[in-house]
Amino acid sequence: QQQVKQSPQSLIVQKGGISIINCAYENTAFDYFPWYQQFPGKGPALLIAIRPDVSEKKEGRFTISFNKSAKQFSLHIMDSQPGDSATYFCAANFGNEKLTFGTGTRLTIIP
């Protein structure tokens, strides 16, 4: 059972543009929503995370928007740079439960 649905599968954005990746979840018990960035040959790295008591969290060029009623959350990358080209995973869990990951989005930033 896939509990976190991520879209799009791949995304091409011009340098300086805004990259937007969306995730939707089913389990209303989820209370922790991290995003991970993975470069080829590396393990995923925690990028930014949010809990449902806030609707938005910003760290530098990265922003998570959270819509609890719609059970959706998204990652926005402002002023996208070629160095942002990577695969991005959203995830969710609660308590001691395992992290459930989305299927990933391969982001390519073109000059």
Added chain:
Amino acid sequence: KAGVTQTPRYLIKTRGQQVTLSCSPISGHRSVSWYQQTPGQGLQFLFEYFSETQRNKGNFPGRFSGRQFSNSRSEMNVSTLELGDSALYLCASSWVTSNTEAFFGQGTRLTVV
């Protein structure tokens, strides 16, 4: 502070063999989770250990097993390897639960031939 260390980085094994992978978590972290990553299936949860006890288990056959030692280091073992076990195996550590920050190692790339 040192990150999560996984050894070895690369492994080539023959079908039918067994393999043991190792993960040293960040100092002070007590939770260690293992994931299998493949192009087709994404990140699939294998199991999680906390204080030497398996706390969560994913939907993998019994050929996949693990353990955690008193110093929080963890190992996973795959017996009777199959071609489909070829994957990147990732270990993640967190302080208490993966409901807090979880940090991944670089993974072990296992190729079964």
